[in-house]
Amino acid sequence: MSHFDYKSFDSIDLQSEFFDSLRDDYPAFDEWFAKKSINQEKAYVLYNDNEQITAFLYLKIETELDPLISPPLPREKVLKVGTLKIQAHGTRLGERVIKKIMDNATERNIHTIYVTIFDKHEHLISILLKYGFRHWGIKSGAAEEELVLVKSLDPVDMLGDIFHDYPLFSTENSNCWGLSIYPKYHTKLFPDSILKNESYDLLSDIAPTNTISKIYLSAMKCINEMSQGDIVLIYRTSDNLGPARYRSVVTSICVLEEVSNIYSYTREQFLSYCSKGSIFTLTELEYFYNSKKYPFILRMTYNISLQKRVTNEQLQEVVGLSPAYWGCFSVTESQLLKILTLGEANKSLVRLGSHA
Structure with a gap:
């Protein structure tokens, strides 16, 4: 059986090797995870038939500008893809996660989504760009800069391209x-x-x-x-x-x-x-x-x-x-x-x- 669970951080196994690459990318990952656990925050987790994590998605509503992002994002409520990792294994799992992100923004009536991502994650970036995310700018402040990709769910930004406009029609x-x-x-x-x-x-x-x-x-x-x-x-x-x-x-x-x-x-x-x-x-x-x-x-x-x-x-x-x-x-x-x-x-x- 395989479906997304919306779970509190304190019920997710932080010691799973799934999170090792996130620790490599973000040295303070364990501390960040612990804070989310204390605050009883939740994330989407997908398990395979062997109860191993294959996808992790944390979404967060932001109402204030992140000063580390240049140029600044629009001054409005936005949905941040706080943490995203997919264990790719040829099942188009990335697309299912993309839809989960879009659905979450739609349910909350949020018109702007953004994600920060290292440019080495080429496959995931290609999926995000296919479904209408666009290069916005850079997030600094860490040892390595991250790309900032933004997706608009405002019909005025539609281009008439089925994939770019998705899920708008x-x-x-x-x-x-x-x-x-x-x-x-x-x-x-x-x-x-x-x-x-x-x-x-x-x-x-x-x-x-x-x-x-x-x-x-x-x-x-x-x-x-x-x-x-x-x-x-x-x-x-x-x-x-x-x-x-x-x-x-x-x-x-x-x-x-x-x-x-x-x-x-x-x-x-x-x-x-x-x-x-x-x-x-x-x-x-x-x-x-x-x-x-x-x-x-x-x-x-x-x-x-x-x-x-x-x-x-x-x-x-x-x-x-x-x-x-x-x-x-x-x-x-x-x-x-x-x-x-x-x-x-x-x-x-x-x-x-x-x-x-």
């Missing part, structure tokens, strides 16, 4: 769709959208769970009408534990990166393209390629997990949706906003089109 020049997914696939692909009655055993430390970009295979013809940048509502179908009006729910918001067709790939290309972002085994993917059972391939970013799931009943009676087919259906901008309201999502993440 725009309805301008975009259509919105509902797309169904079976429960057995849902939570492995969308781990932060787990339902309360589901087991955390589903949340394995595997690439399809961790990656921000998700692969979806389908035979539904309406996918031919979808385009890059379209908004996709993930509609988890009923698990048959109760009436579908209450068990079929919208859980997540995604943005479409790309639509392609299985016939445009060789076998090797298809397996390479789908292996990291889908929850299917290599054997299953080979079967899909040979059978062409699901010819349409969607790749989309996992932007928002709704705080409250929006039921089929609400979609019909409050939102006003009544599609002929719930597998894939069109959603208007006004209906999207109603769904975001019902789902208690932070609507500041959405830049509305000029027609709104």
Whole structure:
């Protein structure tokens, strides 16, 4: 089982060898850790199946400027990534941590995130830059200067790039769709959208769970009408534990990166393209390629997990949706906003089109 625990510092094993590299980078790390323990502060910790730490994330709200950062950060409440370490092992864990940071800022309604990092951590820096962090300046005061990277969650700073803007998205020049997914696939692909009655055993430390970009295979013809940048509502179908009006729910918001067709790939290309972002085994993917059972391939970013799931009943009676087919259906901008309201999502993440 693998999922983030939000734990107090005094319940985390400081003697774990996981923290050795942090001691090397920060000679006063143990003293810092002890102060956090005394103050009963908390951090996100991810353990593997052997109860070993594979990721550690400490986040802190700051309201005063850090005098060691040049140029100064904006004079506003910011979220600082105080300490971040990932034990990289080929499962896209860095992306899962990036989403955790974004989600935390979104929940607290904070529009600026920053992290200080040594330039030797090239892989982690590359992930941060991909998802919209930018070089800001330098933090001095230690034996070695650190880079300062800043991420804006203000829609005015959007560039129209799906990755740079993440998790922000725009309805301008975009259509919105509902797309169904079976429960057995849902939570492995969308781990932060787990339902309360589901087991955390589903949340394995595997690439399809961790990656921000998700692969979806389908035979539904309406996918031919979808385009890059379209908004996709993930509609988890009923698990048959109760009436579908209450068990079929919208859980997540995604943005479409790309639509392609299985016939445009060789076998090797298809397996390479789908292996990291889908929850299917290599054997299953080979079967899909040979059978062409699901010819349409969607790749989309996992932007928002709704705080409250929006039921089929609400979609019909409050939102006003009544599609002929719930597998894939069109959603208007006004209906999207109603769904975001019902789902208690932070609507500041959405830049509305000029027609709104």
